[in-house]
Amino acid sequence: MSKSIEKQKSFSASEIAAMNLPGLPKTIANIHARAKSEVWHYETKVGLGGVRKMYEIPAYYLPGYKLPEQAPKISDADRITAKATETFGSKIDPVRLSQAIRFLDAFLLEQNKQLSPERKSEVIIVLYNYLKSNDSKEEVEQLLKLVA
Known part of the structure; x- marks a missing residue:
């Protein structure tokens, strides 16, 4: 991993595009679109040039990151969120649901654990409801750690 990525935690879309990271778009507009569709964490910075988003690059795009063979696909959270929103309409907060799925997927990868689809859906529901308040x-x- 390069020194600049290790030291700096968040980057503008133009900085990310200039990094030419595998799997990421090379244009600023497409970086913003990818970040939005994958619900990347970002902070809004105000400077002399105006307001800009500073993104945290997900670990799976960084050099040296290896996805375990049985890891969930990156697009699973987006696919599940879209299906839930389509099914339940405005009752579902798609950002919160996607966040719950991503938290669980990251935790399971980190802990090298797997859950049955039924158990995973139960944990996602608990996380979704928990994220409403915290x-x-x-x-x-x-x-x-308690529920998974």
Whole structure:
């Protein structure tokens, strides 16, 4: 991993495009589109040039990251969120649902665990409801240790 990525935690879309990371688009507009569709974490920075989003690049795009063979596909969270939104309409917050799925997927990868589809859906429901009132990453990880 390059020194600049290790030291810096968040990047503008133009910086990410200039990195030419495998699997990521090479244009600023497409970086913004990918970040939006995959619900990347970002901070809004205000500077002399105006307002811009500073994104945290997901680990699976960084050099040296290896996805385990049985890891969930990157697009699973987006596919499940779209299906749930289509089925339940405005009752579902697609951003919160996607966040719950991503938290669980990251936790399972980190812990090298697998859950049955039924159990995974139960944990996602618990996370989704929990995220309505709290989105602290540390507390979510504690909750996942208890239920997953």
